[in-house]
Amino acid sequence: MSPLSSRAGTILYAVIQEYVSAGEPVSSRTLTRKCGLNLSSATVRNVLADLEEAGYLSQPHPSAGRIPTEAAYRLFIDVLMRVRQVSAHESARIAEWLSHLEPGQDILRQTAKLLCELTGAPAVIAPQPAEARLLAKIRFIPTRPGEMLVVLVFADGTVENRFIPLEESPSDRQLERLHNLLSDVAEGQTLVAVRDHVARLRDQQRGELAALADLGLSLVRETLEEASVHVRHVLIEGQARLFDQPEFLQANRAFELMRALEDRERLVTLLDQTLDSKQVQVFLGNEMASKAGPPVSLVVAPYQDHEGRPGGAVGVIGPTRMDYPAIVPLVGATAEAVSAALARQHDVAQRGRVRGAPQPGRSGSKRT
Numbered sequence: 001m002s003p004l005s006s007r008a009g010t011i012l013y014a015v016i017q018e019y020v021s022a023g024e025p026v027s028s029r030t031l032t033r034k035c036g037l038n039l040s041s042a043t044v045r046n047v048l049a050d051l052e053e054a055g056y057l058s059q060p061h062p063s064a065g066r067i068p069t070e071a072a073y074r075l076f077i078d079v080l081m082r083v084r085q086v087s088a089h090e091s092a093r094i095a096e097w098l099s100h101l102e103p104g105q106d107i108l109r110q111t112a113k114l115l116c117e118l119t120g121a122p123a124v125i126a127p128q129p130a131e132a133r134l135l136a137k138i139r140f141i142p143t144r145p146g147e148m149l150v151v152l153v154f155a156d157g158t159v160e161n162r163f164i165p166l167e168e169s170p171s172d173r174q175l176e177r178l179h180n181l182l183s184d185v186a187e188g189q190t191l192v193a194v195r196d197h198v199a200r201l202r203d204q205q206r207g208e209l210a211a212l213a214d215l216g217l218s219l220v221r222e223t224l225e226e227a228s229v230h231v232r233h234v235l236i237e238g239q240a241r242l243f244d245q246p247e248f249l250q251a252n253r254a255f256e257l258m259r260a261l262e263d264r265e266r267l268v269t270l271l272d273q274t275l276d277s278k279q280v281q282v283f284l285g286n287e288m289a290s291k292a293g294p295p296v297s298l299v300v301a302p303y304q305d306h307e308g309r310p311g312g313a314v315g316v317i318g319p320t321r322m323d324y325p326a327i328v329p330l331v332g333a334t335a336e337a338v339s340a341a342l343a344r345q346h347d348v349a350q351r352g353r354v355r356g357a358p359q360p361g362r363s364g365s366k367r368t
Helices: 006-022 028-034 041-053 070-080 088-100 107-119 172-183 191-204 207-229 239-244 251-262 264-272 324-355
Strands: 123-127 135-144 147-154 159-165 235-237 281-283 296-304 310-319
Touching: 006 028, 006 041, 006 070, 028 041, 070 324, 088 107, 088 324, 107 123, 107 235, 107 310, 107 324, 123 264, 135 172, 135 191, 135 207, 147 207, 159 207, 172 191, 172 207, 191 207, 239 251, 239 310, 264 296, 264 310, 296 324, 310 324
Parallel strands: none
Antiparallel strands: 123 235, 123 310, 135 147, 147 159, 281 296, 296 310
């Protein structure tokens, strides 16, 4: 598509703003009356016809106004959009949310609720894979013969469960001692780091402690293997809001929407594409699916863990007819707030560990 003239860009910008606001096809009369264009209706009609021929607008039927195409939204986001500043009220809401978070709280779920309230759109959050995230603790719970439940509590407050196979169930005493051993190892470490530590411990010890470390190593290895094939966790908060949008009142559109929301692997793939970026990314309709997708867009930004490493992605999912100039900066500000919250939570936890550390001359170590 050829570059737009200044006049065509101004009119396309006005069409998109009006369509996002009203949700109705935009006529030349509406543009000249409401959008402050110092142009005649005939000139506006000619430019609208040119934009339609270029693929930026479509017309539902000959007597209707025009609506933006996906190509128009892409041009709008990449070239034309003038991003708004986050308002003082919105900044205060984010700061208040951050100040009330306590250690151990599920930061990601609380973030999803906040972003949903700020934008009015469903929030989507995907953390890094389980094997790459920092742990708070790990617990093994027998369920039935040949199976064990693994409970992974992460430093960001989220909890994930995994079922792993067992050849032989350990005794209650063995599990108690193993949990005591792992409580000194797991906090602030990844599953991979825990596995490597327990492997070294097994090689360095003898007798009962070596056997305990060998048990722990086999369980952590099974957990890692299960995590590697497990579909990543994606949190969607407020998805019912999408069904209030006029785009999804028709049954076939609602079905396409449900299919897009249920395709967790595709969502994870898109969210992961933002992890190496410092900017907010926008994925439109057809970019959301390998085939022609529903009129749904994903606005997403990466957040960092307490060490500044990629922690995951946070964003909103909504109709392509979204107020991008307002939503893009809100998603960016929320991602920065998540990073700050994770760093603060880690600092508080570290101070707590220092206060609870054994004093010189006193025995504070756990028995294994």
